[in-house]
C-alpha cells in the first residue's frame with residue numbers, strides 16, 4: 001500500500017498508509033510540489049506524520065501533521081471512516097501529531113506547496129574550537145534568514161575519507177547543514 005495520487009490543480013496528494021517519503025516526494029516533485037516530510041526518504045509517511053514530522057520545509061510550511069488535511073482510517077471496531085475538517089474533525093485533530101493509537105490510517109491526504117524541483121544543499125564544517133563564535137553568529141543569522149532556508153547544526157566526528165588529512169580524521173567538528181529553495185538565492 002505505497003501508491004500516491006497527486007491532484008496538482010487542487011494541490012492535494014493522497015498517499016497510502018505504507019508509503020515512504022521517497023514515494024510521496026517522487027510523485028509530488030513531478031509537478032514541482034511538496035508537503036513537509038522528514039530528512040530521510042526511507043522513513044514512513046505514516047509514523048512520521050502521526051508523530052508530528054519535522055523536516056526541511058518546517059520554517060515555511062510547518063510540520064507534516066500541520067499539512068494533513070484528511071485521512072481514511074480503520075478503527076479498532078473494523079469500521080472504515082473518513083476524517084477531514086468537515087467529516088469526523090475530532091479524529092483528524094487527533095491524527096495531526098497525536099501518535100498511532102486512533103486506528104490504522106490507510107490513506108493520508110496532504111496539502112501541497114510549490115517547492116523545487118531545484119533546491120540547494122550545503123554542508124559547512126567548523127573546527128570545534130570555534131563553537132563559541134559560530135553558534136551565536138548562526139543564531140543571529142537565523143533570526144532574519146528567509147523562511148525558505150532551513151539549517152541544522154550538530155556536533156560530529158569528521159569523516160575519514162580522501163578529503164581529510166590523517167591529522168583531521170575523526171576530529172570533532174561543528175557541522176551546519178543548510179537547505180535553501182533555489183528561488184531565494186540572490
Ligand SMILES: Cc1cc2nc3c(=O)[nH]c(=O)nc-3n(C[C@H](O)[C@H](O)[C@H](O)COP(=O)(O)OP(=O)(O)OC[C@H]3O[C@@H](n4cnc5c(N)ncnc54)[C@H](O)[C@@H]3O)c2cc1C
Pocket residue numbers: 017018037038039040042043044045046047048049050051052053054055099100101103104105106
Ligand atoms: C533514519 C531516520 C530518520 C528520521 N528523520 C526524521 C526527521 O527528519 N523528522 C522527523 O520528524 N522524524 C524523523 N525520524 C523519526 C520518525 O518520524 C519515526 O521513526 C517514525 O515513527 C517513522 O515512521 P515509520 O512509519 O517509518 O515507522 P513505524 O515504526 O512503521 O511506525 C511508527 C509508529 O506509527 C504507527 N504506524 C505506522 N503506520 C501506521 C498507519 N498506517 N496507521 C497508524 N499507525 C501507524 C506504528 O504502529 C508505530 O507505532 C527519523 C527516523 C529514522 C529511522
